Amino acid sequence: MRTMDAIVIRNLVKSFRKSTVRREYTTIKSELVRWLMRRKERGEKTSIEALRGIDLVIPRGKTVGILGRNGSGKSTLLKLMTGIYAPTSGSIEINGRVSALLDLGAGFHPDFSGRENILINGIILGMSRAEVRARMDDIIAFSELGDFVDEPVRTYSSGMYMRLAFSVATHVDPDILIVDEILAVGDEHFGKKSLAKMMEFKKAGKTIVLVTHDMGTIERWCDTAAWLDAGRIRRVGTPEEVVQDYRRAVALAEEQSKVMVPAAIAADGGALPTLEASKEAESSAEPVLKIAAVRLTGREGAEAKQVDTEEGLSFHVDFTAFRLVEDVDFVVALRRADGLLVYQTSTVAEALHLPLPLAKKGSLVLLIERMGLTAGDYTFDVSARSRSGECYDVRRGVCPFTVRSAISDEGVARPLHRWRVESEGAARLELLPRWVGS
Template sequence: MPPVANPSPEPADHVLVNVERISKLFRIYDKPADRLRQSLASRIRMPGRAPREYGRNFWALHDVSFSVKRGETIGIIGRNGSGKSTLLQIIAGTLSPTSGEIEVNGRISALLELGAGFNPEFSGRENVLLSARIMGVSAEEIAARFHEIEAFADIGEFIDQPVKTYSSGMYVRLAFAVAIHVSPDLLVVDEALAVGDTAFQTKCLTRIRDMQKAGVTILLVTHSTNTLVEYCDRAIYLKRGHLIKDGPCRDVVKLYANDLVDEEGGRAIDIDVPEGERAASESGAETKKVESDKTSILDVKITDEDGRERTTFSFDDPFRVTVSIRVSQPNLRPCFGVQLKSVDDIVLWSTTTQHMNIAMDALEPGTYHFTWSLRANFSGNRYVVAIGVGDVESGEYKRHARLPYAGHIDVLPQADGGSGWLAPCPAFDFSQ
């Protein structure tokens, strides 16, 4: 059975978490010995001379304020070093803020960075018992739920082995199993789920759905904009310790994506959407493109294999996406990308020439055209096409230009084929 939130007499809109002007200061030292020197310098003062400073201040959070109502799921997004983990640790009570106040009205269950909360010398079983008791769960409750925890973690005989022998995947399996089975009012999940395999991540997200239905409040840090949009009621964007935006998920994701490109030298500009394609953009698809001074996307055409422009295809029909670009500066290692998304901006599939191991020659300034040849082997639905152009730097794809809405295609549903995004061509056989 999925875990159930603790019964509460408060109304549904009761504020469970209130963060008021939280800031956090860390002292950073270049060498371990500098920490000792600073401690000694602050105690041994020379008359008329200020003590020497061996470290420097680093503000991980600056004056962050927000509130979370009971039953809400809030996604927190931002680049590495933006203060996400620090904020969750303060909410969970494992860190104290330098200034500001925080109030949490309920039992917290936290899955923070890998390694937090478990004693590596204890067995998995011992750590389950210890962690649950620390979170206020009685011995009787732990005994009643242990079988469910063990079954969800699914680590077999390792449950009785020291945690220090676990792989990172086994560790996060057990940690998540404990976190969801202690009847929390607030579940706090850092990016630890990214360690697990795909099947386990799906299992965890399914359980999160169950907890949402049970009224559990959830704070979820993720780099996945898809997870943010699909699972969260609203989103918070942190940047260098500052709260940049707190609002609807799609608005936050849009700002976050544009900021990422801005930091790579790009800018967001408005483009015109053809009248026949405007319906898709109004139904949720993004209508901005991002481009830099290095590369511009001039035009995109969606055609059938005979070159006729069209947007409606039957299952498995071939289609082509032809892109025209202008290269303004030499591109030594060009890389091109394509995505297929739902109309509410959830990425369903994507690839780049780098992922496909396609060797690209360097591009001199000029106008170029390239074509993605694809097949409509997915279920009946509307699909938005996104296009990207960039280069490969230090092994990573760096965008110069991106068109989140480059057009759309409508795939006609297969007769008696089911519904959804996938088209697995189902067959059914029954025998007695």
């Protein structure tokens, strides 16, 4: 057993039996004739391969995003990971306690109260009765159900179902958390709480397997992405590369007016074009421009991983042009670790006159004189595109760094400011900011 891997899947196949019964109007006479002639049709049995020879290894402590169209087999794969389904052939090895958020309210008894369902689900997930009771108050508080926790769950709204399910799944201290698009049900407030809880899981070194149609979430959150189509793994790699290839294949399918049948039950002809086919379809396989490297430096020019809120940084973007490039816009976005966009700018937005055509190799540097952010973890996104929006290249979640501050304020930004005290009959007292000094 490879202890460094949370999930190991080898040549996994999952098939379902499908019964197709002949549907037509019949009479007693016609049925009697068929029976007498021993031609009565008993229905044909066919097998549907939802997953076809899946090989996937998910290391411990990593967040893996699984993407693909509806019907490509994503939910089936997650149900195999959680033990709801058994493989038809192949093997799946799970190392650690698994907690899953799959179908909304799955595992809840509608006539039991929320409190009773917490106890039942906690025991199902491998906890003792005493452990569940010890965490009961925390689970209820996080779910924000209040007095409704003692009401039957059949009276809950979909949002209340989701809050209870998420709270239970994340408070049983799992080693592996599996999430299937369920977070889309929540409101904005609970969505932020859920993201914060997921960040807590990531920092604690937990393994997360996430299925979502939100490509931005995969690019920002995941360490690795897997593209599943027609029941097969098309590609595994960095989120940026896999998302880019998936989008290219979808765009090619749309150009070819390819029928978007459910991939997991279609013949290979119904699947999306492969990576090789999508590349061949492009008139020119070589890229226009690539972002070769990115780096973050401090005032002294050394690589920066931490910075005080009053200090500055330099964000360097090295690029390589493979053709004559006379139309380009470099876009830089600063994001908090939870994905919140803090600031975004571009060379076009700021009317920066780039030396066009671009040199074959060059660098662009964004000088930030003062960070002005509250304490926390941040990353950069950078992309190169044409003015019409054609994307040449993109890098997301690069150059992670931490902002430290001796001032315990809240929010995102720290605007340059000072205080002034005014009172009747007294001289005006102006206070300098704390960071300026005496």
